[in-house]
Amino acid sequence: MSEPVLSLQDVTLNLRGNAGLVEILHKISLDVTRGETLGLIGPSGSGKSSLLMVMGGLERATAGQVRALGHDLTAMSEDALARFRRDHMGVVFQSFHLIPTMTALENVATPLELAGDRRAFDRARAMLDKVGLSHRTDHYPAQMSGGEQQRVALARALAPEPDILLADEPTGNLDGVNGAAIVDLLFGLSREHGATLVLVTHAHDLAARCDRVVRLRDGQVDDADLRAAE
Template sequence: MTKPVLSLSDVTLRLKGNAGMLDILHGIDLDVQKGETIGLIGPSGSGKSSLLMVMGGLERATSGQVLALGQDLTAMNEDALARFRRDHMGVVFQSFHLIPTMTALENVATPLELAGHRDAFDRARAMLEGVGLAARADHYPSQMSGGEQQRVALARALAPEPDILLADEPTGNLDGANGAAIMDLLLGLSDHHGATLVLVTHAPELAERCDRVVRLRDGRIDGEAARQAAE
C-alpha cells in the first residue's frame, strides 16, 4: 500500500488563552491518501480549523507527529516549513487574504514568482482564465465581489500545482449560489491537478461531496464516513 500524503499520529495541540492553557486537539490519528478529498466537519470550537493549520505546519503540534509527503513537519523549523508549503501546499482561507494593493493577476503570480517560475504571469493568467476571471485580471480586490475574490484566492493556491490543498471554510463568506460554484471549482481543479484536498466546512452538503467526511467534536475525531458510490 502506498504511503499516505498526510499522516497524523497521536497529535495534540495546546494553546495559551485568556484563561490559561487550552487543550484544542486530543490524540488525533488520521491518514489521507494521494488524490483523496476530505471534508472536516463539526460544531464551532471542535478543532476543525486548528487541525487544518497543524496539517499545514501553520500551527505546531504540541505532541505527536505530522508527516506530509513523508516529511516530518513537527521536526522542521519555521524556514523549512515555509519552503515546504511554498513547494508542496496551497492554502485557501475563508477571509481570502488577498494583497489589496495588487491586481488579481499579481496576487496569483506572487507565489509562482517566489517559487522561481519565470513564466509566473503567463501561468497566473491561465489560472485566472480557468476560474472564469480572465476579464478581471487587472482589477484590485476592492473592485471585485466576494465570490470573485474567493476565486482569485483559489487560483493563487492552485497555480503552483500543489500536492496538498488545504481549504478553511472557503465558502463561509459567500451566499449559497456562490458557495456551490466555489465548491465546484475547488473539486474540479483539485481533480484536474491531482491535488489531495482537505476542506473545513460547516455545511454537511458540501463535505458530503468529498471522498470522505471526518467529524470532529471537542478536539477528537468523532466518526468518519466514506462517500457512497453512485448506483
C-alpha cells in the same frame, strides 16, 4: 501500500488563552491518501480549523507527529516549513487573505514568482481564465465582489499545482450561487491537478461531495469514516 500523503499520529495542540492553557486537539491520529478528498466537520469550537492549520504546518503541534509527503513537519524549522508549503501545498482561507495593494494577476503570480517560476504571470493569467476572471486581471481586491475575491484566492492556491490543497470554510462568506460555483471549481481543479483535498465545512452538501468525512468533537475524532450516503 504507498505512504499516506498526510499522516497524523497522536497530535495534540495546546494554546494559551485568557483562561490559561487550553487543549485544542487531543491525540488525533489520521491518514489521508493521495488524491483523496476529505471533509472535516463538527460543531463550532470542535477543532476543525486548528486541525487543518496543523496539517499545513501553520500551527505547530504541541505533541505528536505530522508527516506530509514523507516529511516530518513537526521537526522542520519555520523557514523549511514555508518552503515546503510553497512547493507542495495550497491553502484557501475563508477570509481570502489577498494582498490589497496587488492586482488579481499579481496576487496569483506571487507564489509562482517566489518559487522561481519564469512563467509566473503567464501561468497566473491562465489560472484566472480557468476560474472565469480573465476580465479582472488588473483589478484590485477592493474592486471585486466576495465571490470574485474567493476565486482569486482559489486560483492563487492552485496555480503552483500543489500536491495538497487545504481549504478552510471556502464558501463561508459567499451566497448560495457564488458558493456553489466555488465548490465546483475547488473539486474540479483539485481533480484536474491530482491534488489531495482537505476541507473544513459546516455545509452538509459540500461535505457530501468528499470521498470521506471526519467528524470532530471537543478536539477529538468522533468518527473518521463517514460517507456521503450517511
